[in-house]
Amino acid sequence: MKRACWDEEGGAAEKRIAVSTPLRCTAASSAAASSQSLSVADFEGHVQRCQLQHFTFDYYMHGLVEETGEVFDAVRAQRAGSSQPEGSERKSTGSTVELELGDVLWYATSLSMEVGGDMKMPATWPLADVCKTGDEPEVLMLATAARLSGRVKKSLRGDKPLEEFVPAMRQHRDELLARCAEVAENHGSTLQRCAMLNVWKFKGRFDRGSVQGDGDAR
Numbered sequence: 001m002k003r004a005c006w007d008e009e010g011g012a013a014e015k016r017i018a019v020s021t022p023l024r025c026t027a028a029s030s031a032a033a034s035s036q037s038l039s040v041a042d043f044e045g046h047v048q049r050c051q052l053q054h055f056t057f058d059y060y061m062h063g064l065v066e067e068t069g070e071v072f073d074a075v076r077a078q079r080a081g082s083s084q085p086e087g088s089e090r091k092s093t094g095s096t097v098e099l100e101l102g103d104v105l106w107y108a109t110s111l112s113m114e115v116g117g118d119m120k121m122p123a124t125w126p127l128a129d130v131c132k133t134g135d136e137p138e139v140l141m142l143a144t145a146a147r148l149s150g151r152v153k154k155s156l157r158g159d160k161p162l163e164e165f166v167p168a169m170r171q172h173r174d175e176l177l178a179r180c181a182e183v184a185e186n187h188g189s190t191l192q193r194c195a196m197l198n199v200w201k202f203k204g205r206f207d208r209g210s211v212q213g214d215g216d217a218r
Helices: 012-020 022-033 040-049 057-079 087-093 096-115 137-155 166-186 191-208
Strands: none
Touching (some): 040 096, 040 191, 057 137, 057 166, 096 166, 137 166
């Protein structure tokens, strides 16, 4: 749900931006992922190119909470036996869980870049510790997102500078990424692959001219 790329109530200025940006975003992002290897820095570039208008960091926090909830729903749906891509189709399009994790990475990266400073993203993608990965890391992921949201909320009160909240925000963000890596591991994937799938998903939307609006079927 990449509402950050389009505001349904946006005016002509936003529409002009949306018309002029897709080709640049598509070409640069797909080139970054074409080697089947995507660094955190490459993904940051993809995210920045696909932000068609500016939002404050609390907007991205709302999106991050929403997307962690969708990861949770996707995991539970898969356990319940809902249909998922298989074989070569899954390799090219990704499972629903992987795609939703890619959305979490998009918002986590957007949040980190918007806060800036010591909130910068890790230099490399976190990997799951297979000895510690439990059966339900998606539950811990939700709890961590809630704690991060709490720090963001308190930072908006204005009684203390944002910088005082960044260390705790960064700690919760890093824990969230670690939990996401565990979810990915439980589904035979990695955060790097989820990030790559996010790049290709955006490329498809730009190619189809369907970035506007809401929903995963665009």
